[in-house]
Amino acid sequence: MPELPEVEIHARNLRAWLVGRRIERVEVLDPKLLDDPGPLPLETAAGQRVEAVRRDAKYLFLDLEGGVTLVAHLRMTGRFVRDAYVAGPYPKFSRLALYLDSGEVVRFEDRRRFGRAWLVPAGEERSLPELRELGPDALLQPISVERLTEAAGKTRRPIKVLLMDQTLLGGLGNICVIEVLYRARIAPERPANSLTPEELRRLAEGIPLFLEWAIEAQSRRELIYLGEKGAENVFTIYRREGTPCPTCGGAIVYTTLGGRGTYACPSCQS
């Protein structure tokens, strides 16, 4: 269930696998992937060489030589994998297959089928309705204290909900926000307009630092999403209800906020 760090790791993998390779054939294995259709049929990508792979927020972009870009979002359970070509049925949950001139296949797997892909003319990815209001990338264009202060001052929404709003800044999801708020010692339910200048400064500075850390931490082994077999929880408080806070030793508590599971240390975060 990827957020910016996991999507960034995907971008690095895809860059190594795809740049300079030609996509010989495109096979859409689950039409649900195209439920919200883009301007061009995905199969148009066939025969084209991959020039670059980019990431913006939680979106991936494959720039192809023919002046088109394949845009993908992993949603909750999507992932790209690479295999040597073998004949026979696809592994379960395969939604898209890109056959490469190297004899390899890059597949998109997605258990819950929320993932989406679109093909757009180069430079026009922002014309997709979903990307039209997307805010600046949380890592590549870190939010300034001034902009965060301005946005926070305008709303009583909990700060956790505000930070997950992709129109303010793109890339943070449930885990990132939980961990960033813990590091900044701010309670998730605090109304955004109640934060002090010092707290807003800690937050703005802490976001890119956490993202860098999370990318590094999760690059160290194979990327397996939490909840799947073999997953390792590298995070400090996420999914650690009842375990001792590493700072004060008190118990981490679980609540819900905006319909999402939330973890916090009530004595360290206020």
Add this chain to the structure above:
DNA sequence: CTTATCCCCTGCCGGC
């Protein structure tokens, strides 16, 4: 306009 709730899907886990 903002904010809260529901929905899309499927698998897994814990409790009974």
Add this chain to the structure above:
DNA sequence: TGCCGGCAGGGGATAA
């Protein structure tokens, strides 16, 4: 063991 509710790191649509 079997069933069932609850939950899951996404975002959009809809209702208030």
